[in-house]
Amino acid sequence: MTNETPVLEARDIVKELGKGAGKVMALKGVSLKLVPGELTLLMGPSGSGKTTLLSILGCILSPTSGEVRLAGHSTTGLGPEQLAELRRQHIGFIFQSYNLFPTLNAVENVRIALDVLGQKGYPAAARAEEVLREVGLGHRLQNFPSNLSGGEQQRVAVARAIAASPSIVLADEPTAALDSENGHAVMALLARIAKEQNRSVLAVTHDPRTLGYADRVVRIEDGKIVGEERRPEGVNSPEITDLTKKRRKANA
């Protein structure tokens, strides 16, 4: 798996945020590769730059220096419309607070992601229903977000993220607003869409419950990558948790 060509690659990313006295160096030279079929977790304390890195990988923010390569092409120097085009072609997003459209029902929330891609009409509606069934919401198609539980809303968001079959899915703290049971369900879903559909999935989290689902854990602290663990081939989930514990002990 590690030998696969990356679909998304960040090299020496530096990002300054804010202006004047409030200026912060959120990322201080970060390099990261995402390959298909893997669920990568990006872990780190609050304020360590996780969201900033995710935004840059997702072509939402441009780095101050460094380069992001998406599907083999550099994104350096692209304008907002070109970046938007890259996002809709290649990337699905999942947010901590779901960011569903409150005035649209589940199917419509998924359809809108297809609509921005120009996929309309019956095929788009059918595709939206299909992905909602895939995430286990076949019985909630017409529900509005206000009539869905948090876990269900996040699953609608997952369906929206994968509806257009992007090669990359980026999730920012997808389980932070969910209880344990729903958090596990969403992580299992993310692991599944990575493996079954051969996508690169990167989830930002500081929720240790999520560790068991990862193929790979990247640690970030104070704007720098400070470590990376990979689940050995054939080893199932609890092992990586052990690896993490070992590393913690070593650091201590």
Add this chain to the structure above:
Amino acid sequence: MILTLAFRNLFHDRIRLAVTLVGILFSIVLVAVQLGLYLGSSRMITNMIEKTNSDLWITTFGAKSFEEGGILLTSGQRHQALATPGVKAVIPMVSAFAEWRKPGGGSTRVAVVGIDAEDGGLEPWNLIEGTWDDIRAPDAIAVDRSYLGDLGIQGIGDTAQIALGRVRVRALTEGIRSFTQSPYVFTPLQRARNLLNMDGEKGDKSTFFLVQLEPGANLETVRTALQERLEGTDVLTKAEFRDRSLAQWLFKTGAGIALIGGALLGILVGTVIVAQTLYSSTKDHINEFATLRALGSSGSYIHKVILAQAGLSAVIGYSLGMIIALLILYLSRNSPLPLVMTPGLAFSLFALTLFMCAISAVSAIMKVTKIDPATVFSR
């Protein structure tokens, strides 16, 4: 989905929707009423000219309008006109204001129109009682039924005094109203001359000559020839004389300016209200627009959502506004100045509403253009 989202955003906040619709409605009704009055006035002013069966009008030089032509054209001039090649007929007509003395006391101003029906220049129209023949009887006149009250009479058979002579109502018309609010009094040519004190040497003078051309005669050629022969006159096409009357009553008196000003005010107020509500709606839904942007929608996709919202407001607001405008129109049908609505005006109002809403969308669009999609993560 653009329409769906626009529709849901619009109906999500009912109060704001109501404000938006009231804004558009107010605008539409105000503009419809002002322009309806404008059209109504225009029709009233030009009605008499339109109804005549004439290719050219000969007026005294600088005649301002149908009611203010003076009584100065001579029969000599008429014969000169008749002798002009291409001219088939030259029909004399008299039109002037005069004082009407009511049988019960008091007086009012009327516009006396004298023409002989058998000359074919102005056919009687909208007669509801009596015939044109009845008006040939001594003293006979025709007036519009709607003015009976103003004239202080009840109907057929009543008498009154115009300037020097006694007149008797022998026929009634309906819906021939006058913009000047001075009722038209129809009577044969010679009696009009007599009433207006044009006896003796002035006994054959006229206000206008209605010129009818021989078949195949060139209008411009005849017009030039007439203008050369007849000194101290204007030779005008029907359209030119109509425009001159309109200019006189609508613009020199300021009435038209006031109506158009009112319409512009309506547009302005409507645009401001719609812009305001659209902007605040966009602000309320800004997170959704940011999400759309993060999902990779193009800027124009989001603009379309806002424009669709504006367009939907326009359609709904226009429909409601038109219902009210048509109601007002209906209620005004018997007033001194009935409103007029034409398919053209209705269509223009719709185009105007769409335009107004599109302009209103500008500030909202400027707002979403500044969205930073990175804000999607900071919630």
